[in-house]
Amino acid sequence: MNVQVQTPDPAAGPAVGQAADQVADHLTGRAAGGSAGQPQLFLRSVGKTFANRTVALEAVDMVINRGDFASLLGPSGCGKSTALRLIAGLISPTAGVIDWRGAPLGKSDIGFVFQEPTLMPWASVFDNVWLPLRLRGDSRAAAAPKVRAMLEQVGLAGFENAVPRELSGGMKMRVSIARALVTRPRLLLMDEPFAALDEITRFRLNDDLLALWQAERFTAIFVTHSVFESVFLSTRIIVMAARPGRVFEEMAVEVPYPRSEAFRTSPEYAALCRQASAVLERAMLARPAEQATEARHGGG
Ligand SMILES: Nc1ncnc2c1ncn2[C@@H]1O[C@H](COP(=O)(O)OP(=O)(O)OP(=O)(O)O)[C@@H](O)[C@H]1O
Ligand SMILES: [Mg+2]
Numbered sequence: 586m587n588v589q590v591q592t593p594d595p596a597a598g599p600a601v602g603q604a605a606d607q608v609a610d611h612l613t614g615r616a617a618g619g620s621a622g623q624p625q626l627f628l629r630s631v632g633k634t635f636a637n638r639t640v641a642l643e644a645v646d647m648v649i650n651r652g653d654f655a656s657l658l659g660p661s662g663c664g665k666s667t668a669l670r671l672i673a674g675l676i677s678p679t680a681g682v683i684d685w686r687g688a689p690l691g692k693s694d695i696g697f698v699f700q701e702p703t704l705m706p707w708a709s710v711f712d713n714v715w716l717p718l719r720l721r722g723d724s725r726a727a728a729a730p731k732v733r734a735m736l737e738q739v740g741l742a743g744f745e746n747a748v749p750r751e752l753s754g755g756m757k758m759r760v761s762i763a764r765a766l767v768t769r770p771r772l773l774l775m776d777e778p779f780a781a782l783d784e785i786t787r788f789r790l791n792d793d794l795l796a797l798w799q800a801e802r803f804t805a806i807f808v809t810h811s812v813f814e815s816v817f818l819s820t821r822i823i824v825m826a827a828r829p830g831r832v833f834e835e836m837a838v839e840v841p842y843p844r845s846e847a848f849r850t851s852p853e854y855a856a857l858c859r860q861a862s863a864v865l866e867r868a869m870l871a872r873p874a875e876q877a878t879e880a881r882h883g884g885g
Pocket of ligand 1: 635641664
């Protein structure tokens with residue numbers, strides 16, 4: 586089984602929540618690259634305190650590498666959505682910096698899939714997916730091949746004239762994913778996109794999402810409450826703790842892709858889920874002071 590929790594092995598890449606000098610090592614290329622891509626963005630001591638004084642995030646250090654499928658896993662209120670919104674540039678940090686390797690990604694380089702599909706109810710499937718292209722100036726005719734190809738990729742060929750109320754929950758989520766991917770973003774942010782779906786639909790969408798990720802090679806940051814989903818999908822699971830929201834520990838899931846139904850029912854998958862559950866449980870019990878100790882000693 587290939588799993589590392591707070592690994593000291595530099596070949597596995599930087600573990601978030603570890604000492605800042607390890608992040609710096611990675612920055613300067615002193616740490617070995619491992620199988621992950623080059624760093625794409627860093628959160629450095631990022632904090633977010635809202636106007637009502639809620640400390641949603643405190644001292645978050647995080648490295649996202651190109652091509653990662655990184656899941657943010659943690660209890661309600663630990664700042665997962667806040668972290669995604671900060672990365673998307675929808676809100677600004679009140680402490681620290683979000684540092685892009687190279688130029689920051691522009692709007693059309695970042696796709697965002699919300700928990701609710703947030704479709705325009707009056708508009709057809711085609712028009713919903715066309716929207717981001719339209720906003721950047723593509724006419725219907727110019728956008729049509731891209732919209733149709735995208736709808737085919739998410740399994741919705743033939744539904745372009747349907748309106749959202751004619752679709753199932755899973756189909757609406759597929760439209761939402763197509764809308765986020767139609768601009769071919771380099772980074773796809775997803776905030777519990779499948780939480781409201783039944784298990785079978787969720788499995789199918791997980792499979793299809795991984796197929797898209799493998800085909801398109803975007804970087805994915807995926808927020809979930811589900812240990813099972815995070816293990817199935819991710820190259821890395823970033824476990825967060827609450828009050829204040831922070832990175833608690835990271836776990837690498839070094840299982841090759843494609844990950845099939847055989848993986849989902851394997852003893853290896855069950856063992857990885859147990860391991861991720863144990864980390865999550867510790868994160869939920871941890872007090873802020875323990876996290877500081879954890880970071881100093883490299884955890885484990
Ligand atoms: N706009 C806001 N103004 C004030 N407080 C906020 C705001 N947005 C979020 N918070 C608070 O910040 C904390 C983190 O919220 P966030 O939505 O990021 O958590 P989350 O991990 O996504 O939770 P969930 O799993 O329930 O979606 C919570 O205490 C929340 O109440
Ligand atoms: Mg949330």
